[in-house]
Amino acid sequence: MDIWSLNLRHLHAIERIAHLGTVSGAARAVNLSQPAITQGLGRLEDLLGVPLFERRHDGMIPTAAGHILSPRIAAALTHINSPHVTMSRMRAMLAVAETGSYTSASALTGLAAPSIHRAISDLSLALRRTLVTRRGKFAMTNEAGRQLAREFRLAQVELEAGLSEVMALRGHETRRIAIGAMPLSRARILPAAVARFLARRPQVRLTIVEGSRAELIEPLRSGVIDVMVGALRMPLAEADLVQRPLFADVPAFYARYDHPLAGQAPTAAELARFPFTLAPRGTPLRDGFEGYFSESGLPLPAVPVESGSVMMIRQVLMGTDFITLLSPDQVAVEVEAGWLRSLAPLPDQFARSIGMTTRASLLPTQVQSEFFADLEAAAGACGAE
Structure with a gap:
């Protein structure tokens, strides 16, 4: 089900019914009339094909579907965090943030570009902050716009998860x-x-x-x-x-099978004589590499080739005397095939x-x-x- 056909104020009312137990209480909480809430609830239940509440003389009791959907609505509203946001404004903001232009956002959503522009302008005015800056044909979100788009995307995720869980109750695994x-x-x-x-x-x-x-x-x-x-x-x-x-995971030093250090249980000083190919700086593997040689009192070996691709590292090793530091699981196939071999394990204190x-x-x-x-x-x- 497409969440964009839903009414955010009606969803808020449904969440309040689940929390307060009555339509009248929800009406006061969201500033909607009871007939409007009743009509919106009925429309959503028709779309879902399941009741969200059991109607009783003393109030409304959430059904299994209601228990699933109401916390998802509450989580979405926490991310939205403003009474000025509507579904159309949220959709427009997400589309512009994703595509970078009103024209592309129009193509993505099927909405008219002027409607998207108006929705963004209304949202900026309501929230009292600039969200999008025009640069020629492009519409670039600023920091406030990017943060808002992230929260809207998380709200979208919550609503879609809630609807899919409700549909699963009917046997429709989506x-x-x-x-x-x-x-x-x-x-x-x-x-x-x-x-x-x-x-x-x-x-x-x-x-x-x-x-x-x-x-x-x-x-x-x-x-x-x-x-x-x-x-x-x-x-x-x-x-x-x-x-x-x-x-x-305890990584180990690996090299081609017939590397000069093969079968020698090399020391840190002996390993440091050879060049390395490693993951980029800032990764746990690279941190372990630097910590090992630093604690050994040695200057860091040269790392002429940086790559996060095990396939690339493997090819570099097989044609050179380079050494790498990887998890045993990452090169199990290469070791079994006799292409690479372990030279020495990294000490346990450097496990990741x-x-x-x-x-x-x-x-x-x-x-x-x-x-x-x-x-x-x-x-x-x-x-x-």
Whole structure:
């Protein structure tokens, strides 16, 4: 169901009915008439095909669908945080933020460009702040506009999740999970979790977006993806995110199978004589590399090639005397094939924590909770091997 056909004030009223138990109380809370609320509630129940409340002589009791939808509406309203926002204004703001022009926003939404421009202008006037700046044919969101678009996107996510959960009650499985996959997660834990999950939930659509943390962090914070799996950051810099550790990973130094140091259990000084190809600065692997050599009292080895791609690193190693630092899971296939070999493990104090990162405000849907449990189960199974 398209959320943009809904009325935000009617949704607010439904949330208030669930909280207060009466239409009259909701009418006072949202400044709408009781007939308007009753009509809006009836229209939404018709669209959903399920009742949201059980009508009793002494009030309104939420049904199973009502219990699902009302907290989602409350969460969306928390992100919107203004009585001046309407669905049309929210949609226009999101479209302009995504496309960067009124013309492109019109093509994306099917709305007339003047209508989108008017909605943005009305929103700016109501909120008393500039949100979009015209630059020729482009409409660029400023910092306030980008922050508002992020909150609107999270509100959209909450409403869509609520509606899909209600539709699932009717047997219409329309739910989806968007997963941000950092390099290590793609080796074992994420494929194992996906296999476990789909064995039970084949109807749920999974979207896996691959990238580094730097590439995935903003889509996670904006609600484009639901969870990010990979190396955790300690401490976590983003206050709107939370992390859940799954297992500890101890990286090792790897090189081509016939490297000069092969089979020698090399010391830090011997490793430092060779060039490295590594993940970029600021990643846990790079931090472990720098900490290991610094604690050994050695200058950092040269790193002529930086890459977050295991495939690229593998190809560099196979044709040179370069060394890298990676998780054993990331190069298990290459080691088994006899292309690469481990030279020495990184000391345990440089182990990194692998886990999942989500928004602090996330209210997991049923299928999201199940998938998170499958990630934990897959991590436990990998750790037991």
